Amino acid sequence: MTKRYEKSPEAIARLTPEQRRVTQQDGTEPPFRNAFWDHDRPGIYVDVVSGEPLFSSLDKFDAGCGWPSFDRPLESEHIVERTDRSLFMTRTEVRSAHGDSHLGHVFPDGPRETTGLRYCINSASLRFVPLEDLEAEGYGAYLRLFETDTAGKP
Template sequence: MQQNANGSGGKMREIYVAGGCFWGVEELMRSVPGVVSATAGYANGFSAAAPSYAEVCSGRTGFAETVRVVYDPARVSLAALVFLFFRAIDPTDANGQGNDRGTQYRPGIYFTDEESAAVVRGVAEVERRRSEVFGVEVLPLRNFFPAEEGHQRYLERHPGGYCHIRPGLFAEARSLRVDPGRYERPSDAELSRMLAPEVFSVTQEGETDIPWMHPYAEEMRRGIYVDAVTGEPLFSSAAKYASSCGWPAFSETLDPQVVVFREDRSYGMRRTEVRSRAGDSHLGHVFSGDRESPSGVRFCVNGSALRFVPYGEMAEAGYGDLMDLV
């Protein structure tokens, strides 16, 4: 299944996201190409009247510091914005983010129509699979009031101001290349029907290919490697190198946002697992200090989790906009 990232009708759409202090969330969303405006404010409180910042900070109003995001669906999908939001927060922390504590800093996503609700719930379900605890509200918007002028574009006016979001994420938002809205994860029932047994065992059950047994370990043609489950582009042949590990090895991802990392303590080891963003497929692990890697980083990936698209077939397969990265 695929979702059209272009939306419909050419109209601007909106979504409301709460992720701790709204200064950083507003700046992050405003960094995304295709976002028309981002407004800091207060949402889903008890009162029908606009609260003050001091009242919200008391924790007694029910309002959460929230950002209203207006975006052009012809340029960026709602799924891309929601996945980016999850990269900026700790979804296990229901009572704040970073140093900000209290219900006014709770994480949440608030929608105003059923089409948006379906996308938000779909992304939230993928993210829920990655967390043992999930503390993010996913609810209809009840009310929203813009914050005082002093809170609008705060980090633009105060570049050294407090922000709980890691600095590198702003650059990633500005350089978004792969829109996850095009690569929706099928249902579990669909996956069990559509995937070959070896692909299912690796991507859904975390199994590992036998080293040197998959042809992609020695595949060096020009092209891209996509998630075998969703088709989301993950790696370019430009980053693939000959490795003695026995699995396909890459020095970097095609776009920093297409993978997520999780701590893996299985088999008595402490490793960093790599999973695909939109499909939540188990891909493999990432290691640092690899002398064979041009970057010192080795993404050690199971060939069964990937599908190779040769350069000459990329345009026809829908990846023509990424040919400059190969």
Template sequence: MSQNEIDRELLERLGPLAYRVTQEKGTERPFSSEFAESWRSGQYHCVVCDTVLFESDNQFNAGCGWPSFDAPVTEAAVAEHRDLSHGMIRTEVVCHACGAHLGHVFPDGPPETTGLRYCINGAALKFDGLGNLDK
């Protein structure tokens, strides 16, 4: 199978937004994700490969418009890379298993926990709920 066929198949499976975010390092509009202000108990998985990335227990309301977490489910779940795009110095977060772009991590998270804010595109995630109970 050629790379074009693989890309076409992935685009078909993910849809245009999730493909642009995960494969082309795009960003969804703030407050457009159903997960930006969702407080259900469960786990957030990579939309591309289904790897568990974040737990709802680590989600917090950063008010930034994207789902925010103070830590991944394990250190091995994500990888971080220096991102110099758009005239900024940031740290990109990707799925360690498949390399899908997830978002960025910033040092302005809750000081009482890790102090980090994993600002993640909801389009890069799928949710596996443990019921519909609010936190």
């Protein structure tokens, strides 16, 4: 059975005021004062509105910017990029495909040894699903990402 991801009035109603401001009104939360900027537990990050899988803790890195940063999306088809010309500059906005949530922006200053990209994401747009809960919450297909080889590396 394929999991369906969609934006619903019920999901929007469950959002906190900060989550609503960020995801529905293209807001930005303060750096270094958000839930996931220094979070390092294994698991995946999903859209707080639709539940679609967006990022993995395996692709998270400390960019020093105060927001969670990833070098790639977990599922590229769950990410939509748009040109953002607000704040007197041109940036690339990142939104969730099914939830249409504003997530943050992507910049070309990420780790050169991987993709060279930095997906700078608002914690308020994400819900973290810990590794131990992936199966129970319907994300069991992502368990394979966290399997380790004999040397203990994913």
